[in-house]
Structures are given as C-alpha cells and as structure tokens.
Amino acid sequence: MVNYNKIPQATAKRLPLYYRFLNNLHIQGKDRVSSKELSNAMKVDSATIRRDFSYFGALGKKGYGYNVDYLLGFFRKTLDQDENTPVVLIGVGNLGTAFLNYNFTKNNNTKIEKAFDADPSKVGKKIGNIQVYHVDELEEQIGDIHVAILTVPVAEAQPMADRLIESGVKGILNFTPARITVPNDVRVHHIDLAVELQSLVYFMKHYPLEEIE
Amino acid sequence: MVNYNKIPQATAKRLPLYYRFLNNLHIQGKDRVSSKELSNAMKVDSATIRRDFSYFGALGKKGYGYNVDYLLGFFRKTLDQDENTPVVLIGVGNLGTAFLNYNFTKNNNTKIEKAFDADPSKVGKKIGNIQVYHVDELEEQIGDIHVAILTVPVAEAQPMADRLIESGVKGILNFTPARITVPNDVRVHHIDLAVELQSLVYFMKHYPLEEIE
DNA sequence: GTGAATTAGTGAATTATTTCACGACTTTTC
DNA sequence: GAAAAGTCGTGAAATAATTCACTAATTCAC
Numbered sequence: 001m002v003n004y005n006k007i008p009q010a011t012a013k014r015l016p017l018y019y020r021f022l023n024n025l026h027i028q029g030k031d032r033v034s035s036k037e038l039s040n041a042m043k044v045d046s047a048t049i050r051r052d053f054s055y056f057g058a059l060g061k062k063g064y065g066y067n068v069d070y071l072l073g074f075f076r077k078t079l080d081q082d083e084n085t086p087v088v089l090i091g092v093g094n095l096g097t098a099f100l101n102y103n104f105t106k107n108n109n110t111k112i113e114k115a116f117d118a119d120p121s122k123v124g125k126k127i128g129n130i131q132v133y134h135v136d137e138l139e140e141q142i143g144d145i146h147v148a149i150l151t152v153p154v155a156e157a158q159p160m161a162d163r164l165i166e167s168g169v170k171g172i173l174n175f176t177p178a179r180i181t182v183p184n185d186v187r188v189h190h191i192d193l194a195v196e197l198q199s200l201v202y203f204m205k206h207y208p209l210e211e212i213e
Numbered sequence: 214m215v216n217y218n219k220i221p222q223a224t225a226k227r228l229p230l231y232y233r234f235l236n237n238l239h240i241q242g243k244d245r246v247s248s249k250e251l252s253n254a255m256k257v258d259s260a261t262i263r264r265d266f267s268y269f270g271a272l273g274k275k276g277y278g279y280n281v282d283y284l285l286g287f288f289r290k291t292l293d294q295d296e297n298t299p300v301v302l303i304g305v306g307n308l309g310t311a312f313l314n315y316n317f318t319k320n321n322n323t324k325i326e327k328a329f330d331a332d333p334s335k336v337g338k339k340i341g342n343i344q345v346y347h348v349d350e351l352e353e354q355i356g357d358i359h360v361a362i363l364t365v366p367v368a369e370a371q372p373m374a375d376r377l378i379e380s381g382v383k384g385i386l387n388f389t390p391a392r393i394t395v396p397n398d399v400r401v402h403h404i405d406l407a408v409e410l411q412s413l414v415y416f417m418k419h420y421p422l423e424e425i426e
Numbered sequence: 427g428t429g430a431a432t433t434a435g436t437g438a439a440t441t442a443t444t445t446c447a448c449g450a451c452t453t454t455t456c
Numbered sequence: 457g458a459a460a461a462g463t464c465g466t467g468a469a470a471t472a473a474t475t476c477a478c479t480a481a482t483t484c485a486c
Contacts, residue, residue, distance in 0.1 A: 004419040010443060012419065016411035020390060034463060042392050046463095047445055054465060062464045063452030085414050094314045098307035099406070108407050110414060147414060171417040173410055177233060179255050187420075189413045191404065193312070194321050197386055198229035200402045201298050201323060201360060204384040206217040206225065207400075223473055247433060259433095260475055267435060275434045276482030 002056050002078070011052045017042060018052070019079055022072045034065035081109045086145045088169075090160055091152035092117040092132055095175055099149055100128035112149070114141055135160075139167050147171045154178050161188075215269050215291070224265045230255060231265070232292055235285045247278035294322045299358045301382075303373055304365035305330040305345055308388055312362055313341035325362070327354055348373075352380050360384045367391050374401075 021042055025033055035053075039046035053059050053066070059074060060066040076082060087104075089096055089112050096115065104110050115132045117123060123134045133141050148169045152160055157178035164172065165186055172188045174180060177195075182188055234255055238246055248266075252259035266272050266279070272287060273279040288294070300317075302309055302325050309328065317323050328345045330336060336347045346354050361382045365373055370391035377385065378399055385401045387393055390408075395401055 007419070008443065009416075009420070012415060013412055015415060016408040017405070019411075020408070021392075036463080043394075045445065047447095047466095048443085050464060051444080051466080058465070060464050061452070062450065063454090063462050065463065079411065079415060080418070087410070094307070094311035098311050101307045102406065104407055104410065108411055110407075110410050147410075147417070149410070171413050173413050179230075179234075181256075187413065187417050189409060189416075191406075191409055192230070193315065193404075194317055194323075195229040195233070196402060196404055197300070197317065197323050197360075197362070198232075198292065198321055199226055200384050200386050200400065202225055202228060202292060203222075203402075204360070204400050205293070206220070207222070221473065249433080258475065260436095260477095261473085263434060264436080264474080271435070273434050274482065275480065276432050276484090278433065 007055050011055060014044065014052060015075065015079060017044075018049075019072075019075045019081070022068055022075060025068045026072050031068050032065050033068055033071075035060075037065075079109065083109065085110045085147055086113040087111060087147045087149060088113060088138075088142060088145050088164075089115040089130075089149045089151065090117075090135070090138075090164070091150065091156070092119075092122050092127065093151060093153075096149075096151040097127055099151065100130050102128070110147070113145060116141075138163060142167045142169075145169070147173075149173045149175070150180075151175045220268050224268060227257065227265060228288065228292060230257075231262075232285070232288045232294070235281055235288060238281045239285050244281050245278050246281055246284075248273075250278075292322065296322065298323045298360055299326040300324060300360045300362060301326060301351075301355060301358050301377075302328040302343070302362045302364065303330075303348070303351075303377070304363065304369070305332070305335050305340065306364060306366075309362075309364040310340055312364065313343050315341070323360070326358060329354075351376060355380045355382075358382070360386075362386045362388070363393075364388045 021038065035046040035049045038044070038049050056074065056078065059071055087110050089099055092100065092115050096117070100112060100115055104112060112130050115127065115130050116135045116138055117132055118135045120134070122132050125132050146169055148164050148171070150157060150160060150172055154176045157174065157176040158180050161172060161180040161182060165182060170186050172180070172182070172186065174188055174190050175193070177192050179190065180188060234251065248259040248262045251257070251262050269287065269291065272284055300323050302312055305313065305328050309330070313325060313328055317325060325343050328340065328343050329348045329351055330345055331348045333347070335345050338345050359382055361377050361384070363370060363373060363385055367389045370387065370389040371393050374385060374393040374395060378395060383399050385393070385395070385399065387401055387403050388406070390405050392403065393401060
C-alpha cells in the first residue's frame, strides 16, 4: 500500500496537475501516454514524472508507457475525486466573484457551497448559483465545511481566519497579502497575486534564459 | 557587488514578500526588526531569512537586527521598485476584472497599462481606470510592454501566448489551466486556481500537522 | 563600565528534489 | 520470429534548499 507520508511534498503539489491532464487525455480518447509526452505537455522533466508516479507503485509498462484510464482511475482514488469537498468563500469582491463563477466542480473534487460578505447589497444574491450570506451568519451556516477561500480585504484576513478556525475550518486558501497565524493543525496556502507578478518581473530580469515554473 | 546568478530561486521568490513586509513596518514607523520577528510574521524560518539576506551582503548588525529603512531601501533598488514595469492584461472576465480593480501600483512596481478582450461589449470601457481594447488591436497597442497577465479561456491560452510573444512579450503570468509552450527566452509563471484548491485539500488530508509553504 | 542578553552571519550538516543513465522488459517493424 | 525501437523504474549522483549551532559583535540594564 502507498505510504502517503513518504510522498515528497513537491510531488504532492504536482498531483492535481497530473490528474487534470490525464483527464483531458481521457476526454480526447487517448488510451496510452508516455512520460515523455506528459513531460512535453506539462513542462515537467520526464524522469521527475516517472519518479512521481513510482511513489504510488509501478503504474506503467516498459516499452509501452502508461494506460491513461488506469492511471486516471488510480489518481481519482488517490486524490479522492469521488467525494466532493465542500468549501466556503469569504469575501465576494472581484476576486471572490471570479471564484463563484468558476466552475470548480468540473474536473475537480471541490465545490463552493456558500459565500459570505459583509456588504448588505450582496447578501441574499446568488452568484454562479451560490448563495451569498451575511458574514454574521457564518457560524450558523458553515456546518461541516472545513475548507475556506479567503478573498477579503487584508485588514479582515486575520480576524476572519480566527473566526473560521473557531468554526472548525482546517484549511484556508488565502488570497490576501496578510500572512495569517494559525494553530498547527490548520493548513494555509498563500497565493499573493502582487507577489506573483513582482516575482515574474524579477525572474525575467535576473534569470532570463532558464525555464523555471 | 551582488551576483544575481548566485541567488537561489527559492530566495528570489521570497524577495517580494520581504519587500512588502518591510514596507508595512516602515509605514508603521518601526525602525528596527530582527530575523526572529520577521520569521514570526512571515512564517519563514529565521535562519532562512538571515541566509536569504546574506546573499546580498551583510545588511544587519549583530545584537541589533536590521534597520528597516536601510533594508527597505536596499530591496527597493534590488527589486527595481523605482522604475515601473508596464503590464498588459488579456481577458477581461471575472478574474481579469479583479486584476484591473486591484491596485497593483501601490506597494508594487508593476502597472497594468492596457487590457484586451474579444467581447465588443467590453471594448471601449474603462475598468479600474484601465482602458479595454479589442484583442484585434493588440499588436498595434502593445508598444513596448513585455509582461502580460493571461486570464482568457483555456482554449485561447496558447494562440494568445503565441501572439503576445510575437509582439515582444517576455514574461507571462498564466492563470489558465493550459501549460503553454514558449521559446526559452520567455518566462511563464503558472497559477492554476483549481490546482491550488485541490492541492490544499490533498495536503490537509495527508500532511495534517506540518506547516508548509 | 560591566555583565547579561540579543542577534547577525555562516560553516557544516541535513534534508529535499531533480536529474542522469542504464538494465529490463514490451512493442513495433519487417 | 528476430532485431530495433521505445519506455518504465530506479540506484546513484548531482543539485538545491533548509536548518543547526556556534562565533563574534552589539546592545541593554543597571
């Protein structure tokens, strides 16, 4: 059996990418694929791909490559694609709205179930078929949801994170520039759009010729 | 003098984060800070912070820490905060609109100068004070801009990237799920929101107690 | 001024990740 | 059915990044 604690984090971060790509191949009706093809398409070294897959056992066949459906089925189980993970979204601004209109459930095992905002003019609406509640109702509405997308103004980030954690949230995708502080059983991934843009510009200037990611 | 080729990429990715944080300290009127304080606030090990800074020379003082203004000034120069990098945005959907309304120039050396979309109902408008042009005008309007934010539908990603590169773009911040193919003097950073969310969920399940990223 | 406390900078160790390169096996070609 | 081509899986090497742990310098408290 696969020991998930032995899977390098770098590998784990690539799994959703692999999954989606395999899903596309499946939809295209392709039934086999080699690590080299995957490498060209996903810009990940082919040895890295083979190594990544190998943590889960021998999934391919020498001289042949990988069977798309088999691999896809395997990742589906591994990434728990069969059970949907419910998510709440806090902060229905521009970015929040973009998420609500983004159809995550397709190709994905996550679904935004409820959205919250402090602005009364947004409360009660449905955006992308998701109901918007007032943040005051957070505690009573959150139910058994343990994942939150945080797209609030930066000043709200920490207080809102505290409330979310108090309500049982264990994972936060934080789009605010604030580096929030959480207990160590709560996982936070930061995505800072300004930092990403600035980082791109810096890399363009100083590492002009290599391919990085 | 600092040899930029010797700066680890992992360090380079943290620089914009450092910069912003120092800027906040500066605004708060703080004039000194230790690697330990920075560590607590930014969730980066203090030894890592000291190591990162040390690539740029001895910026601190033993027993004292770092002088906020000095460090900030140093990073300002290093990250070229003084000259603004112009950026174009392609695809004025929900996510694109979020970017246009996001005030990057504050705390940042980048500025979205022009936006493009194929939808005639969006062309001619101003969003977040940025003019929206029709994509057909891309080549004549792009001028000397070398950085693009790509927030178009996935099917448009590669063709649009090709056009951008043809027009002289050297850096693309790609928010589509497509892994675009580019010549090796063009830098692409991918940010895949669905992958990020899925990755968070995966890490929550399999690495419940450690702090990552 | 003196001793205690603080803190940067860094050599060395450790840990993590990627990549090379090759044996073993499969498929394809003719 | 034999030879050629393709491809995985992986040991080992290489590279990258983090962290430990200590020295030397400085500040702080009194």
